[in-house]
Amino acid sequence: MTDPQNGKGRGYLALGVTSIVWGTTWIASKFAVHEMPALQMAAIRQLIAGLCFVLFFLIYKKAGFPSARQFRWLFVMAVLMFVFANGLSTWSLQYIPTGLSALIGALYPLSVVIIEKIFYKTAKLTALTFIGLFLGITGVGIVFYENAFNHYGPAFLTGITLSAIAMLSWSFGTVFLSRNKTNMNPYYGTGWQMLIGSMMLFILSEATQPTVPVASISGKAWLLIGYLVLFGSVLSFIAFIYSMRKLSPAVASLYAYINPLVAMLLGAVLLDEKITGYILWGAIVTLAGVFLVNYSIRKQRKNIIAEPEQ
Numbered sequence: 296m297t298d299p300q301n302g303k304g305r306g307y308l309a310l311g312v313t314s315i316v317w318g319t320t321w322i323a324s325k326f327a328v329h330e331m332p333a334l335q336m337a338a339i340r341q342l343i344a345g346l347c348f349v350l351f352f353l354i355y356k357k358a359g360f361p362s363a364r365q366f367r368w369l370f371v372m373a374v375l376m377f378v379f380a381n382g383l384s385t386w387s388l389q390y391i392p393t394g395l396s397a398l399i400g401a402l403y404p405l406s407v408v409i410i411e412k413i414f415y416k417t418a419k420l421t422a423l424t425f426i427g428l429f430l431g432i433t434g435v436g437i438v439f440y441e442n443a444f445n446h447y448g449p450a451f452l453t454g455i456t457l458s459a460i461a462m463l464s465w466s467f468g469t470v471f472l473s474r475n476k477t478n479m480n481p482y483y484g485t486g487w488q489m490l491i492g493s494m495m496l497f498i499l500s501e502a503t504q505p506t507v508p509v510a511s512i513s514g515k516a517w518l519l520i521g522y523l524v525l526f527g528s529v530l531s532f533i534a535f536i537y538s539m540r541k542l543s544p545a546v547a548s549l550y551a552y553i554n555p556l557v558a559m560l561l562g563a564v565l566l567d568e569k570i571t572g573y574i575l576w577g578a579i580v581t582l583a584g585v586f587l588v589n590y591s592i593r594k595q596r597k598n599i600i601a602e603p604e605q
């Protein structure tokens with residue numbers, strides 16, 4: 296039942312939307328990259344989604360354009376979160392299963408702790424943190440062990456590399472965000488980040504992949520892009536920010552442990568991606584490790600972790 300005082304009921308509903316929808320976007324992206332080049336698809340998706348946010352605020356909210364200082368902040372966030380994190384994770388789907396890519400993406404809290412410790416000396420590594428790191432690494436090792444026998448080769452290594460770089464980029468973006476705030480509506484800021492990111496992705500796609508003319512993009516690809524824009528970038532991002540405002544960070548971040556499992560299960564059903572006992576238990580051990588690391592950090596400092604979008 297919705298709480299009229301603080302909207303917690305709607306917050307839990309928003310959390311459910313985020314958890315499920317962001318899990319399905321991995322599958323939609325996987326189908327889309329079989330229809331057209333991955334970076335080009337990501338660029339088109341971000342361009343349309345960014346325009347939705349920016350035009351809404353410019354036309355209906357009468358928002359002003361970002362200042363030079365805000366634009367510099369938006370540029371850095373766009374590079375880290377939307378060019379490298381989202382763009383490369385989308386590209387990785389050409390080479391590795393959706394569940395594996397989603398699971399690697401879920402590891403970012405572990406690397407955030409390591410980055411904070413190495414570069415800022417601020418993260419205190421407690422026994423609980425070490426246990427979480429150990430479980431996270433062990434779980435991924437189990438999943439890699441199983442996948443290596445089924446997919447090992449240059450393409451598999453390329454996908455793992457792209458996914459790992461994407462995860463690390465999101466981690467650096469999270470650290471940057473926690474240390475560099477700006478006074479800007481989060482939805483409006485996200486729109487600008489998407490627009491800036493889309494421009495750079497168009498350039499990157501032209502430089503690295505053979506692109507296809509817009510007129511040659513299939514109807515299926517446009518439907519998938521439409522789903523990713525409407526549900527993956529607009530609806531779920533609105534739901535995510537709403538859940539972060541209405542629920543505690545510990546509760547709002549639960550989606551990060553759900554959407555990799557959603558991606559794995561849907562990948563098995565819709566894409567015939569193999570799920571074995573090794574893969575399932577490896578995923579559970581990994582996510583348990585991520586949970587312990589998050590929990591240990593939140594005991595020291597609230598709101599260190601910002602959650603990823605796919």
